[in-house]
Amino acid sequence: MDKKIVKTILGLWLAVAAAEVRAQQSDGAWQEPLTVNEMRAQRGLTEMGSVFVPKGQWILGANASYSTHENESYNFLVIEGIESDGYTFRVSPVLAYAVRDNMALGVRAVYSRTNLTIDEADLVFGDDSSGTEIRVDDYKSVKHSYTVAFSWRQYIPLGKSKRFALFNEMQLGAGGTQSKFADGQPVKGTYETGYTLSLGVSPGLVAFATNNVAIEVNVGVMGISYSSVKQVHNQVAVGHRRMSNMNFKVNIFSIGVGVAFYL
Numbered sequence: 028m029d030k031k032i033v034k035t036i037l038g039l040w041l042a043v044a045a046a047e048v049r050a051q052q053s054d055g056a057w058q059e060p061l062t063v064n065e066m067r068a069q070r071g072l073t074e075m076g077s078v079f080v081p082k083g084q085w086i087l088g089a090n091a092s093y094s095t096h097e098n099e100s101y102n103f104l105v106i107e108g109i110e111s112d113g114y115t116f117r118v119s120p121v122l123a124y125a126v127r128d129n130m131a132l133g134v135r136a137v138y139s140r141t142n143l144t145i146d147e148a149d150l151v152f153g154d155d156s157s158g159t160e161i162r163v164d165d166y167k168s169v170k171h172s173y174t175v176a177f178s179w180r181q182y183i184p185l186g187k188s189k190r191f192a193l194f195n196e197m198q199l200g201a202g203g204t205q206s207k208f209a210d211g212q213p214v215k216g217t218y219e220t221g222y223t224l225s226l227g228v229s230p231g232l233v234a235f236a237t238n239n240v241a242i243e244v245n246v247g248v249m250g251i252s253y254s255s256v257k258q259v260h261n262q263v264a265v266g267h268r269r270m271s272n273m274n275f276k277v278n279i280f281s282i283g284v285g286v287a288f289y290l
Contacts (some may be wrong), residue, residue: 079130079184079192080289086123086131088191088243090285092116106149113143119283121178129182135198143167166210174223176200182233189235195227196245204256221256221268229283239289246282249275 080086094115101109116139123133145166176198183193206219231245251273258266 077184077187079182079189080125080129082125082127082130084125084131085290086121086133086287087290088241088285088287089118089120090243090283091118092283108147108149110146111144112139115139119285121287123178123180129184131180131182133178133180135176135178135200136198137172137176137202139172141168141170143169164210166208168206168208169206170206171203172202172223174200174202174225176217176225180192191232191234194231194233194245196231198225198227198229200225200227204254215261216259217260219256219258221254223252223254225250225252227251231283233287235289241287241289242281243285243287247274 081262094117095113097112098109116246117137118139119135119137121133121135123131125131143166147164174206177200178196180194180196183195185191186191200223204219204221206217206222208217208219209215227250229245229246229247231243233241233243235241251271253271256268258268260266
C-alpha cells in the first residue's frame with residue numbers, strides 16, 4: 028500500500044479520535060482515572076459532603092449501669108438452695124475533640140464495682156446415694172476494676188441527616204483490678220490484684236435529641252486483651268494467673284447506652 032495513503036488514513040483516524048475526546052470533555056462525560064484514595068472515599072467513611080460533627084467541637088459524655096440480684100432457695104443446674112444477693116455498678120465518662128470533620132480523638136475512663144454475698148449454696152453431683160455434695164457458706168466477694176483508654180471515633184452520617192449517624196470507635200486501654208474474697212468459719216480470705224491491656228472496636232448509633240445533646244448506643248464486637256493477676260491466700264500462699272483473649276463476635280453484655288454533650 029502506498030505510504031501516502033497510509034499516512035492519510037492514520038491522520039483521519041487521529042482527527043476523529045481527537046474530536047471524540049473534545050466532545051466528551053465538553054459535555055462532562057470524560058473523567059480522569061480515580062486514585063486509590065479517591066476510590067476509598069467513595070465508601071463514605073471520609074466523605075466530607077455531609078458534616079455531622081464539625082472540626083473543633085468538644086464532646087463530653089458518660090454512660091452508667093446498675094444491676095442487682097437476689098436469690099432465695101434458687102436452683103441452677105448442679106447448684107441447689109442458693110441464698111445470695113449482690114449488685115454491679117459501672118460508669119464510663121469520655122472526653123473527645125473533633126480533630127477534623129466527622130472524626131474525633133479522646134480519652135475514656137471506666138470504673139466498675141461488683142459485690143456478691145452467698146449465705147449458702149450446695150453443689151450436688153450425682154444422686155443422693157452415690158453423689159458428692161459441696162456446701163458453701165458465708166461467701167463474700169468485692170471486685171473493683173478501672174481502665175483508661177485512648178479512643179478514635181469516625182462518624183458516618185446517614186445520608187444528609189444532621190440528627191442520626193453511625194460511628195465506629197477503636198479503643199486502646201490499660202487498667203487494673205482489685206478483688207477480695209472471704210468465706211467459712213473461721214474466716215479464710217483471698218486478696219487479688221492485677222492489670223489488663225486491651226484493644227477493642229465498638230460500633231454504635233448516635234441520635235441528637237437537641238442541637239447539643241445526643242443519645243448514644245454502642246456494642247463491643249471484637250477485641251484483644253491480656254490480663255495478669257496476683258493472688259494471696261490467707262496472707263501465706265501466693266499464686267499467679269495470666270490470660271489472653273481474642274474475641275471476634277458480638278458481645279450482647281457489652282451494650283452501652285449513654286448521653287453526650289457536643290459543645
